[in-house]
Amino acid sequence: MTEVSLRSLVKRYGKTEALKGISLNVRHGEFVSLLGPSGCGKSTTLKCIAGFEETSDGQILFDDRDISRKLPEDRDIGMVFQSYALFPHMTVAQNLAFGLEMRRLQKREITERVGRAMEMVQLTPYAERYPKALSGGQQQRVALARALVIEPKILLLDEPLANLDAKLRDEMRGFIRDLQKRVGITTIYVTHDQGEAMTMSDRVVVMFDGEIAQAAAPEDVYDKPASERVARFVGNANILELPVRTNDEAGVELGLPGGLSLTIQRPVPAANGTLGVMARPEQIALTDPAAGHLRGRISKRYFSGGHVEYHVETDLGPLVVLAPTSQSAKEGESVGLDFDASRLWPLPGRTGSAESRA
Amino acid sequence: MRIGALFLGLFRLLVYTFLLAPLVIVVLASLNAGNFLTFPPQGLSLRWFWTFLENDVFIDAIVYSSILAAGATAVSLVIGTMAALYFVRHAKREAEIVRIGVLLPLILPEILTAIALLFFFYEIGIGTEYKIALFTGHVLMTLPFVFLNVTTSLQGRDDSIELAARTLGASRYTAFRRITLPLIAPGMATGGVFAFIISFDTFGISFILKGSGSAPLPIQLYDYLRFNFTPEAAAVSTVSIILTLVLVTLADLLFSRNSKA
Numbered sequence: 001m002t003e004v005s006l007r008s009l010v011k012r013y014g015k016t017e018a019l020k021g022i023s024l025n026v027r028h029g030e031f032v033s034l035l036g037p038s039g040c041g042k043s044t045t046l047k048c049i050a051g052f053e054e055t056s057d058g059q060i061l062f063d064d065r066d067i068s069r070k071l072p073e074d075r076d077i078g079m080v081f082q083s084y085a086l087f088p089h090m091t092v093a094q095n096l097a098f099g100l101e102m103r104r105l106q107k108r109e110i111t112e113r114v115g116r117a118m119e120m121v122q123l124t125p126y127a128e129r130y131p132k133a134l135s136g137g138q139q140q141r142v143a144l145a146r147a148l149v150i151e152p153k154i155l156l157l158d159e160p161l162a163n164l165d166a167k168l169r170d171e172m173r174g175f176i177r178d179l180q181k182r183v184g185i186t187t188i189y190v191t192h193d194q195g196e197a198m199t200m201s202d203r204v205v206v207m208f209d210g211e212i213a214q215a216a217a218p219e220d221v222y223d224k225p226a227s228e229r230v231a232r233f234v235g236n237a238n239i240l241e242l243p244v245r246t247n248d249e250a251g252v253e254l255g256l257p258g259g260l261s262l263t264i265q266r267p268v269p270a271a272n273g274t275l276g277v278m279a280r281p282e283q284i285a286l287t288d289p290a291a292g293h294l295r296g297r298i299s300k301r302y303f304s305g306g307h308v309e310y311h312v313e314t315d316l317g318p319l320v321v322l323a324p325t326s327q328s329a330k331e332g333e334s335v336g337l338d339f340d341a342s343r344l345w346p347l348p349g350r351t352g353s354a355e356s357r358a
Numbered sequence: 359m360r361i362g363a364l365f366l367g368l369f370r371l372l373v374y375t376f377l378l379a380p381l382v383i384v385v386l387a388s389l390n391a392g393n394f395l396t397f398p399p400q401g402l403s404l405r406w407f408w409t410f411l412e413n414d415v416f417i418d419a420i421v422y423s424s425i426l427a428a429g430a431t432a433v434s435l436v437i438g439t440m441a442a443l444y445f446v447r448h449a450k451r452e453a454e455i456v457r458i459g460v461l462l463p464l465i466l467p468e469i470l471t472a473i474a475l476l477f478f479f480y481e482i483g484i485g486t487e488y489k490i491a492l493f494t495g496h497v498l499m500t501l502p503f504v505f506l507n508v509t510t511s512l513q514g515r516d517d518s519i520e521l522a523a524r525t526l527g528a529s530r531y532t533a534f535r536r537i538t539l540p541l542i543a544p545g546m547a548t549g550g551v552f553a554f555i556i557s558f559d560t561f562g563i564s565f566i567l568k569g570s571g572s573a574p575l576p577i578q579l580y581d582y583l584r585f586n587f588t589p590e591a592a593a594v595s596t597v598s599i600i601l602t603l604v605l606v607t608l609a610d611l612l613f614s615r616n617s618k619a
Binding site for chain 2: 050051052072073075077078079081082083085086087088089098099102103146147150156
């Protein structure tokens with residue numbers, strides 16, 4: 001069990017700063033995802049933790065011990081690569097044994113631990129196979145087992161599901177998550193897929209431009225994004241800029257077209273003039289054109305099995321609404337939109353135009 | 359369809375005839391019982407092989423060429439493999455320069471490389487002394503073959519496997535020895551065999567840079583053929599053909615079994 005701390009981590013390549021002072025604490029046994037678009041610094045952060053990249057400034061601590069100057073082989077980490085990076089000239093069993101051989105364990109113990117690790121990932125029948133004779137999902141499990149069999153302090157995963165097809169990816173999400181909880185190992189997971197990050201993690205760290213934009217539980221990142229950019233990166237977001245009518249201890253009353261209003265029952269400091277608020281597509285309900293907070297006309301309708309996505313033209317610009325299939329409306333139809341005021345999230349630091357995009 | 363297949367077969371036959379006929383003729387000529395290098399042979403005999411075996415000049419030349427080829431191959435393997443590793447893994451903007459630089463002796467006429475080396479070594483005051491020029495020439499000639507084969511075996515390989523080995527506790531050196539080396543070994547073997555054969559066979563470089571003293575086999579054969587025209591030359595050639603075949607077969611047996619990966 002290990003705690004990982006990053007303290008003001010800076011990584012410079014020449015003049016460009018890839019990491020601009022990353023600070024993060026990962027608790028014992030916690031599963032943390034680094035989420036962000038490509039070039040946001042998530043992979044660089046992982047490489048620094050693994051020791052493949054030297055940090056320019058700041059510290060990396062494993063249980064209060066600074067390891068930022070140590071070589072990768074001395075850090076006691078387990079890593080799963082996007083390409084799996086299995087040794088092609090070794091069988092599954094030999095792949096798993098490699099790390100134990102490096103630790104100079106007795107032959108008998110190696111055999112025993114390799115056996116257990118293969119059971120753990122349900123690959124015992126494939127022990128003598130070479131990696132290229134395995135499917136993508138099986139290779140992935142070998143890579144996991146190889147990283148875990150050495151019982152490392154922390155587990156690092158670099159977009160491990162990116163090369164799998166959709167169905168297998170969903171399966172592996174659950175598999176990795178279960179395994180991680182069972183083993184109880186501190187895990188840092190890099191991905192650009194917000195769905196992956198949310199379903200698997202205890203905590204999601206959203207990164208943009210070499211900085212942490214928000215580090216919070218998946219629910220909080222989704223419902224209470226720290227900025228418009230986070231709101232838009234993590235799922236679909238409707239952002240409305242509304243005039244503030246009153247703002248006091250009890251909450252904020254926001255004006256809507258047609259004299260209607262919405263009240264957020266939570267004080268929002270510094271909300272004067274206008275306030276940007278975020279509503280997730282499933283937090284808006286379709287109603288009768290006469291009812292609801294806002295009127296609109298459906299411009300697009302996308303059926304996706306479990307629910308229907310509507311693009312609605314309103315006086316506040318286009319909005320996206322996700323409704324259950326039981327509630328059906330046609331393209332071109334006039335509808336009313338009902339907001340769940342309790343889940344509207346204010347984005348005080350909002351920048352950009354007043355027009356909302358989905 | 360059938361006519362097409364027939365033509366293809368015929369074409370193949372012509373190609374192989376063209377490639378192999380000289381070898382067959384040399385081997386047959388070496389079995390000549392007569393006194394002159396003629397074809398068809400006048401009676402069959404192994405006498406010229408015995409003559410050859412008793413001729414110290416040729417035995418020395420074969421030994422000398424073998425040592426030279428082995429040395430050049432060894433040095434080429436080290437430099438060529440390192441160059442290939444650098445080229446595939448680390449070179450960025452300079453990659454093309456590295457590649458062309460290493461392959462230049464293959465692209466330029468051999469005689470140019472030889473003359474350039476001759477000038478260079480005279481300029482620095484060594485000349486053809488101590489066989490340094492000759493050895494350098496042979497390394498330059500054989501380097502491209504190692505480089506090309508190792509490059510091929512490295513390309514398409516996942517760069518992160520060596521990093522994976524590091525995270526598992528292997529030092530840089532151990533990761534190279536246990537992971538990268540086994541994967542490029544077949545490429546090194548093929549490159550090495552090519553290098554050996556090229557060095558054993560090369561004429562221009564050896565002719566210009568050999569200096570005084572013992573000479574490689576092709577030079578010795580050339581000298582011999584200028585004054586003698588006996589089947590002994592064919593016997594020598596036959597022996598070197600057999601040596602080459604043995605070498606290629608051995609390398610193939612050794613590494614085709616090893617290249618599961």
